[in-house]
Amino acid sequence: MSLRITPANIGAVQGRPLFFDTNVLLYLFGSTSSTWANTYSSVFSQCLKMGNDLCVDVTVLSEFINRFLRIEYENYLRTKGLNKQQVNFKSFRxxxxxxxxxxxxETIVKGRILNKFALVGKLFDVADINAISLVNSDFNDELIVQTCQQHQCVLVTNDADFSGANVDILTANNKLK
Known part of the structure; x- marks a missing residue:
């Protein structure tokens, strides 16, 4: 059975590689401040102190970059009093x-994330993809789970979509079971 580990029990992950999901990277390196951001900043600091190997993959980096830019686009529209019909995302870029x-x-990814996180990956084959059911699941989330399984990583996430995932998870989200 997969473990669900809370920040209060963070010592349980000492010595284990940790795979950080996009939402946690956004809390750590995005421009939002929230209770979640404070919680995961503390988790991140503790993981650094414990000397855990921190990991991401290209799927997470892609999601991080795209979501970061979309957030900036939404902020731009809001501050300028514009809507998506007036300025589309491509024009905003x-x-x-x-x-x-x-x-x-780019500075965040190259200068801050890749300086602290190892880039891990998995070579997916047809059997891996065929094993994914897209009914009530996200394709990228399923790829992340398989990558964590291959590298024996604990997934650090706040995303309740991972509640049924067959992987150990470090989370502050009570909805993850």
Whole structure:
């Protein structure tokens, strides 16, 4: 049976590799502040102190970059009083604010994430993909679970979509069972 570990029991993951999900990276390196951001900042600090290997993969990096830019786009629309029909996402990317957001996320990924996290991966084959059921699940989430299983990582996530995942999870979200 897979374990669900809370920040209060973080010592249970000492010595184990930790795979950070996109939502936690956004709490750590995005521009939002919230209770979740504070909680996962504390978790991150404790993991660094314990010397855990921290991991991500290209799926998570892709999701992080895309979500970061979408958040900046939504902020841009809100601050300018615009809507998506007036400025679409692709057009935003050419605006000075979009260019700056792209530079910011590149700096975060290359200068902060990849300096602390190992890039792990899995070579997926047809059997791996055929084993994924998309009924009530997210394709990328299923890829993440398989990667964690291959590398024996504990998944660090706040995403309740992983509640039934067959992988150990470190989370502050009570909805993950």
């Amino acid at each position: 050419s605006e000075p604010e979009g260019t700056q957001a792209s530079q910011d996320v």
